[in-house]
Amino acid sequence: MQYLNELNDIQRQAVTDINGPSLVVAGPGSGKTRVLTYRIAYLIDSKIPPYQILALTFTNKAAKEMKERISKVVGSSVNKVWAGTFHSIFARILRFEADKIGYPSSFTIYDTDDTKSLLNAIVKEMGLDPKAYGAGTLYNRISSAKSNLISPTAYSNNAELLEKDRAKGVGQLHHIYKKYSERCRRSGAMDFDDLLFQTYRLLHQNPDGVLEKYRSKFSHLLVDEFQDTNYLQYSIIKKLCLYDGSPQNICAVGDDAQSIYAFRGATIDNILDFEKDFKGLKTYKLEQNYRSTPYIVNAANSVITHNKKQIKKVIWTSHEQGEKIRLVKAISDTEEARRVVDLIQEQKNRYHLSNSEIAILYRTNAQSRLFEEYLRRSNLAYRIYGGLSFYQRKEVKDILAYLRLINNQNDDEALKRIINYPRRGIGNTSLDKVSAFANANGISLWEAIGSDTDFGRSTNSIKKFRKMIEGFIQKETGVGIYDLATYVVNKSEVIDDLKKDGSHEGQSRLENVQALLDAIKDFEENDEIIDEATLPDKSLESYLQNIALVSDLDNEEEGSETITLMSVHSAKGLEFKSVFVVGLEENLFPSAMAIKSREGVDEERRLFYVAITRAEQYLTLSFAKTRYRYGKISEDTASRFLKEIDIEYFDDSSQSAALESSGVQRSGVRMAPMRKVLRKPIKVNPNFKASSISDIIEGAEVVHQRFGKGKVLKVDGDNDSRVATIAFDNSFDETKRILLKYAKLQVL
DNA sequence: GGGGGCTATGGGGGG
DNA sequence: CATAGCCCCC
Numbered sequence: 001m002q003y004l005n006e007l008n009d010i011q012r013q014a015v016t017d018i019n020g021p022s023l024v025v026a027g028p029g030s031g032k033t034r035v036l037t038y039r040i041a042y043l044i045d046s047k048i049p050p051y052q053i054l055a056l057t058f059t060n061k062a063a064k065e066m067k068e069r070i071s072k073v074v075g076s077s078v079n080k081v082w083a084g085t086f087h088s089i090f091a092r093i094l095r096f097e098a099d100k101i102g103y104p105s106s107f108t109i110y111d112t113d114d115t116k117s118l119l120n121a122i123v124k125e126m127g128l129d130p131k132a133y134g135a136g137t138l139y140n141r142i143s144s145a146k147s148n149l150i151s152p153t154a155y156s157n158n159a160e161l162l163e164k165d166r167a168k169g170v171g172q173l174h175h176i177y178k179k180y181s182e183r184c185r186r187s188g189a190m191d192f193d194d195l196l197f198q199t200y201r202l203l204h205q206n207p208d209g210v211l212e213k214y215r216s217k218f219s220h221l222l223v224d225e226f227q228d229t230n231y232l233q234y235s236i237i238k239k240l241c242l243y244d245g246s247p248q249n250i251c252a253v254g255d256d257a258q259s260i261y262a263f264r265g266a267t268i269d270n271i272l273d274f275e276k277d278f279k280g281l282k283t284y285k286l287e288q289n290y291r292s293t294p295y296i297v298n299a300a301n302s303v304i305t306h307n308k309k310q311i312k313k314v315i316w317t318s319h320e321q322g323e324k325i326r327l328v329k330a331i332s333d334t335e336e337a338r339r340v341v342d343l344i345q346e347q348k349n350r351y352h353l354s355n356s357e358i359a360i361l362y363r364t365n366a367q368s369r370l371f372e373e374y375l376r377r378s379n380l381a382y383r384i385y386g387g388l389s390f391y392q393r394k395e396v397k398d399i400l401a402y403l404r405l406i407n408n409q410n411d412d413e414a415l416k417r418i419i420n421y422p423r424r425g426i427g428n429t430s431l432d433k434v435s436a437f438a439n440a441n442g443i444s445l446w447e448a449i450g451s452d453t454d455f456g457r458s459t460n461s462i463k464k465f466r467k468m469i470e471g472f473i474q475k476e477t478g479v480g481i482y483d484l485a486t487y488v489v490n491k492s493e494v495i496d497d498l499k500k501d502g503s504h505e506g507q508s509r510l511e512n513v514q515a516l517l518d519a520i521k522d523f524e525e526n527d528e529i530i531d532e533a534t535l536p537d538k539s540l541e542s543y544l545q546n547i548a549l550v551s552d553l554d555n556e557e558e559g560s561e562t563i564t565l566m567s568v569h570s571a572k573g574l575e576f577k578s579v580f581v582v583g584l585e586e587n588l589f590p591s592a593m594a595i596k597s598r599e600g601v602d603e604e605r606r607l608f609y610v611a612i613t614r615a616e617q618y619l620t621l622s623f624a625k626t627r628y629r630y631g632k633i634s635e636d637t638a639s640r641f642l643k644e645i646d647i648e649y650f651d652d653s654s655q656s657a658a659l660e661s662s663g664v665q666r667s668g669v670r671m672a673p674m675r676k677v678l679r680k681p682i683k684v685n686p687n688f689k690a691s692s693i694s695d696i697i698e699g700a701e702v703v704h705q706r707f708g709k710g711k712v713l714k715v716d717g718d719n720d721s722r723v724a725t726i727a728f729d730n731s732f733d734e735t736k737r738i739l740l741k742y743a744k745l746q747v748l
Numbered sequence: 749g750g751g752g753g754c755t756a757t758g759g760g761g762g763g
Numbered sequence: 764c765a766t767a768g769c770c771c772c773c
Contacts, residue, residue, distance in 0.1 A: 058762090058763080059762090059763080060763090085763070086763080087763050088763090111763090112762090112763090130768090131757090134758090136758090192762090192763050193763095195763085260761080261761080261762080263760075263761065263762095264761080264762070264763090363760080363761080364759095364760060364761080365760085365761085366759090366760095366764090366765095386761090386762085420749095423749090423750075425749070425750095426749090427749040427750070428749085429749075430749085457749090458749085548763090549763065550763090567760090567761065567762090568761085569760090569761045569762070570761085570762080591760060591761090592759085592760095593759090593760070594760090607761085628764080629759080629764085630757095630758080630759060630764055630765085631764040631765085632764085
């Protein structure tokens, strides 16, 4: 157990205290993953059978990293540990037990698109106004209901919810929820929330003693990112290890300051409840940050103190003073991108950074475009995470829909997607007839098209379609999924359809289909993918589950030499030597939706905290005064979060920008669109000699090293906080406010 | 039934 | 700006 020596005292206690409940409050960079992995290794070394260990994470990436690190210590027994995301672990359990709650074991997992498409169909059927009942809103509300363990029936009986819906003009929501659930069931489909919701129902209803089975199966539980669990997830955890006679061997690891998923139902209350629910809980606080330099740690600390509600802790580091934080103030979003990329070049040269040590983090995925453009121009290799993943591309989803239908014929969403792709003369009118028939009889679309009903002039085409799929199902038995997929792609004439399109995009769609087939082959042949806890075999069902639950974040190529571009959300848990957090403007970061409420801003602040604590050595923050959004130029002030960082933590050249960012709002002089900015090279005047602060008075003509000549309009504040308002001759701004304590000004 | 072009509308983060 | 939904014409 050599590894115990690699831990500090608190970490070691958290690792070796394996009996009873414990909570590890882990600040950023405090060795959280190390504690989790060594704790599992320690459990195994303590003769706990690995298959009795359940470790739940939020991302596949976290699970994968954990497993890799455990295997270095304990070898192949790691494959027997049940380590994975909440969703994948529960999907696995549901595959075993689905029949006990009325689902087929080959159930489909509906992704967001499937869910929204089904919701739209239901709204249409009910004759409701699709504008008032937007699929996105419906989805969020249904998701939130499930996350709070509210079934459709409970929803309909909840006067408060009904009243709220009525007030918002969505009074029919409870009916939609009910219908949606029925339709999912009829289709043998679960959405992402169902993977949790149905697991809870399974354990709660406890058919054939499944509850006892899993309680005794998992003797030791670990939960990563506990601050991001929602009520439903915590309820499942409690089902598994909070009961009479339970040893309560649970270890929750998290950081309330990094809770950034309240929008999908995560609640900090879980941490507070955890202390109440599990008596004798031991709390370990990991407060030493091994990741970042003091400026970064201190800046993060000063930001997060603006949130009232938090577990008391003091994050500190023993690292040496490093570089101060840099702030880039750009006139436009394009200028921001250009200057950030310039700085990346500069940092690469000066500090010999490799691409993989650099990340650009933004609030919204839409911001990636400009950075992408400038990085490409500069010949810097980059990789964008998030956004449209491979598996969300139309042509890929089309093929997967065929495979889904082969796996589960009641999968209505899959059927709807391909019944007329490629074109086979089955239009909306016919499909509506099929749907109406299916609904009237409470059967799936597949069952409907199998009946002897007349669906108008498309009836023949519909029968032919069904015959074709039946042929595929026949083919499935006895042949591998790669062969099956290849057969389907050809026989369905998808490939012919794609070949018809000679355009550039058509070509790339064809390539994507080929890439999908390659990926399927890889899945089939690659032994590493076998994982007892999540993917037991190489079946079609197993493959479909896998791709439904991975994101492209999880498919990182090893050792790729690229600059990382991603949203702050996806950056959680990662670290980079140099981090650029961009787009720090009001209405963007914090987002316009969040600033309406205190809780909203607090969550954005935690998100900002997550962003800056990703940096090990160099942190650059940037904002733009104007930015293209939704086709229009918008103008916003610097983010309030910038003001929450002590100005001392910024480097000299950034301080005036920092100050200005906290200055008063300028009255609405609208910037001309896409105004070209000519940047003057900074000439260093050899005769420059800074004057003393007392000489800088109202009316004085002064020279600034960087901004050039200007006139002092006024001076306010006293002593160290004296600020001069100066009009510089060659500035785009009317005035700048400069803190005299730091300014280098010479009176003429 | 299919396709092209127009208009209105939304606008976030992810498994 | 992107995209969904609509209308109109073939």
